[in-house]
Amino acid sequence: MAEMVGRKFYESPPVVERAVSIFATIDPETYEKQIPAWEALMRDPFPDYEPVTQWKLNVKQQQDGAPIFDPSSAEIIIHHRFWRKSPQGKRRWCIQVRPERLTVNLVRVDDDGRKFEEISDVIASWLPRWVETFKVDKLHGVKIEYVNVISARVTPQFVTKEGGIRISDVFRLFSGVPMVHEGLAPPYECQMTIVCDKKLPCYLTVHVFGSEYAGQPAIQIRFSAWTNTLKKILAFPELADEVAFAHSKIVEAFENLFTPEAKKSFSPQ
């Protein structure tokens, strides 16, 4: 599948994290049973293990309309993250396993520039082992996430002396307000899902919101391109193309939604 926009490389893009997820059907018993074996596989290459607890609650409404906690469906789930640190000792690479997906995260450490191909290489290396360990035989699609941050730390060129972020100079969506105003104040959150391909399917979500990064006020701009649905069965040979297509939508969003001024400041190579 051809990319709609020619890909450019930048020396200092505002990307602070890239994540690629592969969705599959895994037998729940097999998943639980094989977690120790997966932990053993991860021990040397990704030695920093981080269990993440998810507390799931359900709230239901009583007849009088008052919400109450529904104890019958409260659950605790442990998710597993395996990290590899940079030479500076900071968490850089992460492999996450969940009952229905494998995720590889590449987190920015300081100012080091990374490329999407590095994630592809890690996936190519670990996907077969994941498939074998968890007896995966059905894939349902992929999801690619890019986390961009506009802040004094990442993009100082767009932060005023007073600490304000010139978002309208950076991003073309959700930033222009067609009325006289002196600025924007929190809460600031906007989200949109674009239908890129109804048949595949492929959707792209653009999510912009006020946040924090490295202890400083920031605006996050998240691009998520995903192709997975439970009804879809993706053959293993088609996976690489699907990842490439979803990534091309991220690239397209980046090129079309950041302003020319912003892209110039990211130092195109």
Place this chain on the structure above:
Amino acid sequence: MIYAPAPQPASDSVSISAHANESVRAVSSHVRPSEARYKFRQRYFSPDQGQTTIRLYDYPEVVVDVSNFSFELDAWGIHMPCAEIHDLPRQICRRFMTLWGKAVRRSQSDDEAAAWLSILDRVDYSEFTAQRAEPRTLEGVLLRKQPFFYVEWSDDSRTKLTSKVGAALNLLDPGELFTARVKIGRDEQILAVSGVVPLGPKEDVMAEAFADWSRKDSGEAAEEGNAAWRQPS
């Protein structure tokens, strides 16, 4: 053009949370709950990286004391702070193996014995013991290798082995007698084969064994006959 919502999977980002919209709605109740019960969504635990499995019949129940945010694992006698719940799988393995060791050594206290019985009601103990069992040394004949490994054991039973398990028999020729260390699981399922020692073609081994018997038999019969002849009537 606005289409129907496309259900988006939750974010997998690890660095910064984007779940700004998720929140627990306020609970309105005239009675403040003292505890909250949660199902802990894990039934398989392994004390040794997958070599042995402690399988629970059902997901265990965690009872949270909301006054101090600690929890107890129902019927296991495990109490921990909620902040450490991610360590619960390891603590379950520790509790199980500790009580199991004491049961084997017959050194459980009365309380521990009661706790162990309670745990045994919840765990597939036969699977655990089958996995812990040491391999046995068995003798058999490799009947064929293709299209699958097929073995006849010394008790005349025959087993088809998976390619992974049977791979240890690859050094044998079909029709060859052998001994091996065989790990047997539940329902007599063969889990692993190791330490394979070829003994030679079955016919040759049998012929040699019968030849020995024949020599012994003929010698002993002659002796018996001579002895009988010498016995006074």
